[in-house]
Amino acid sequence: MPGRFSHLEFDDNRRRQERQRPPGVEQPSAAQYLQLADDEQHWGRFEPALQFYTKCLEENRRTVPAWVGQVQMLVQLSEYHEARLWADKALEIFRNNGELLAAKAQACLRQGDRKAAYACSDASLQVEGSSPWRWQARGEVLLESGEKLHESCFKKALAEAGADWFDRIIIAQMYLFYRKASAAFEYARKATELRPDAGYTWFVMGNTQRALGLAAAADQSYSRCLELRPDFLEARAAMTDSSADSFIIRVLRRLGWRRS
């Protein structure tokens, strides 16, 4: 189905899926869908992750992390306007939720609305509780504004209880987005040290190395990623692109150029 309706899941599809499910196999619970979504996100597969978050909400609309995940995935898919709309909708339901406010801050920021991003980030930190995500979003707001304090926000995010390797990946991607490849490289390197068996860390590492113009090192990282998951097409494509980069493209990359 072409156009904007291609993402919709009609009841017919759902019934078909249910019919295809083998007998005796139960439909996953909301928590299981959440776990599946997180797993997909940890592999940088944002579209399937978004679909799993939506399925999670189908099972239980009260799962706040799934709402946050939806907004985060929309941002990762560069659908900033949609992410902001969805964050607003989610915030109508879960008023002053810190995680949602932080996600909205990121969406606003990527849209170029720094003022709104600051307001949302301020609000997210004023709400009771704390999490790595809130500090990461705060760090991104400050990073975008060129404030040196963003580093301490990222450190605070990693010092939070529950911070893991993937938080370092998130920070590395934020740095990459703002073309701070050397800072991104540090966080990606720490992530690979923490979880060398997580293929996505090598993929992000490869991206940072490529952004730094280190084509050979990037190829090695992508190879390592493919060793861990041979069907990870993104790494294969990146490897092909990286080897096709001319000398000028590599120099331009080192200067901060990013091919669309």
Next chain:
Amino acid sequence: MECPNCQFQNTPGIAVAVRCATALNLGEIDIHPPRRGKGLFRPIYWPRLTRLKASIGLLRIPIHWSVRNVFWFLIPGLAQKGQQPRWLGKWLLRGWLLSLLLWVLLAGDSLSMFMYGIALSIHCTSLGLWFNNSLARLNIAARVLVGLGLFVGLHYVVYGAVRYAGTGLVVPVRLEGIRSQGLIQDGDIVLRQGWFFRPASFDRGDLVMYEVGATGGHQYAAAGIGADRIIGKPDDHVVFKDGQLLVNGKPVAASLRPLEPLPGVSLDLRAGPGQYIIIPSLFILQAHGVGQSQINALYAMQSKVPERAIAGKLYWRLRPLSRFGPLE
């Protein structure tokens, strides 16, 4: 009933949480997020347009209009004095002032425009460093475009206004291709009055610069600029014959005559309303293979100058420096 947002235990059957007003009955709420379309056009161009829009948003330079910021914008190096490294601002300011000084001192010379370009580049560099945080978020192509935009904007708006105001005061002119060996010589750079100081009317003997129109027919004279003394005012009768110059029947004093001796032409001119008589003596009017009467006609045509074609008085010699001073 526990609120998913604030974890407050609410009374069963209640519609919204008591503490955070979150709706507790979410059964009817749509959970499918809005998605960007996948039409023919949008997947290819929409991300780029979105990025462009975001880039424009990112480019929003956080300047609030204050007197200090206006000074920082107009005078390069001032913005860097508050930034690291501080010496950079100092040297940018010095370089800019030196370039401006040389631009003015070398006015009329081709090197002057080079110095102007350097001053402009320093200004752009200073602004680029000031807006560094905003520019750093753009890709290199966007940064180049912003740099060009700054250059063009400064050249046409800020410096353009200064140049326009400057030409209201004085305009430096290099006089080339003239035969004079006296008051003005070939290659001299002189100053003429700008549009602001240009008088409404001129007197006999005024040394002026004027526009020369191309002579029709055989194109004996090309369009350009001319410089000489005004011999006759509107309605004056000027006769030049056998080396004697008469204005309204009276001989003209030596200080009011054309700058150079006139070639052997005979002229009998009457200035119409709004016309001045300026006999071109510095610029060589060539007329090969024609008779004296045609040469006389050419001189007569070139000597009647409309008032609006006179740009202003020449009053100062800039170069050579050995003859720097007023044109008297």
